[in-house]
Amino acid sequence: MMTDASELRDFTQPDELSDFTLVIDGTPLHVHKQYLAEWSPVWRQLFLDECSSPQEPREILMPDKNLQEVTELLHCIYSTQKPISDANVKFLLELSSEFQISRVKERCEQFLKNQECSLANLVVAEKYNLHSLFKRCMDFAKTKTLEELDSSAECKKLSPQTLLKIYHAKIQMLRDYSKELTQKDRQTIKDCENLRMEKENMKRSLQGIYGLWETPSKRCYRHIADSAFNYSCPDCNEKIYFEVRKLCGEGQHLRRYFPKQPDKKS
Numbered sequence: 001m002m003t004d005a006s007e008l009r010d011f012t013q014p015d016e017l018s019d020f021t022l023v024i025d026g027t028p029l030h031v032h033k034q035y036l037a038e039w040s041p042v043w044r045q046l047f048l049d050e051c052s053s054p055q056e057p058r059e060i061l062m063p064d065k066n067l068q069e070v071t072e073l074l075h076c077i078y079s080t081q082k083p084i085s086d087a088n089v090k091f092l093l094e095l096s097s098e099f100q101i102s103r104v105k106e107r108c109e110q111f112l113k114n115q116e117c118s119l120a121n122l123v124v125a126e127k128y129n130l131h132s133l134f135k136r137c138m139d140f141a142k143t144k145t146l147e148e149l150d151s152s153a154e155c156k157k158l159s160p161q162t163l164l165k166i167y168h169a170k171i172q173m174l175r176d177y178s179k180e181l182t183q184k185d186r187q188t189i190k191d192c193e194n195l196r197m198e199k200e201n202m203k204r205s206l207q208g209i210y211g212l213w214e215t216p217s218k219r220c221y222r223h224i225a226d227s228a229f230n231y232s233c234p235d236c237n238e239k240i241y242f243e244v245r246k247l248c249g250e251g252q253h254l255r256r257y258f259p260k261q262p263d264k265k266s
């Protein structure tokens, strides 16, 4: 959704219902206590504390805050709800953490999750306790080489605990990989053994074919005692034909090692 600048509320101007003022660098930002309290438990407590004081102050000085950044935060929680962007995500995270505005913080996290994973975002996730982003960036960090991690300026900003988590995840990943390789290796040895046996069987079958014509028992009863095969006898030929077919049938399963050649005509 595009937000037209003219639609944005001008917080420097009070409206009929504004009942509180945030003062930054001398500039008043007119806001509504009830509304801010709904978004931030920190602000809610602040307003409650002030209600109990004798003369209820209607403004608070925020000397350590940046006017533009706080205005942007207000734009994000008032009805205009400005979108999170590269330009505002950093300080909105900072402010929404300080004032515990969880919905803005969640929107910032969602914005960062839609970006490419990076070590920089891991630093941000750690700093502001963004669990979901942290997990995503951790999965990314573990795929980096040790050299890449060691030379990264971002990694130096991470706590030792998080660095340890990265190394731990890396070890786990490598362990899984090595387990997978071992399994593949075992399967390959098994496949090799099967192939070797099939080859031996095939060899035996083929050698058997040569002997068929020399074997008296493979002839018809009339020529069983002949010294040589009688090629002119249909019965003998038919018996041999069935024997050859039987041997070919035994080798049938080996066809899967010879994939069909693509049709040359097409």
Ligand SMILES: [Zn+2]
Pocket (backbone or CB within 6 Å): 219, 220, 221, 222, 223, 230, 233, 234, 235, 236, 237
């Ligand atoms: Zn015969």
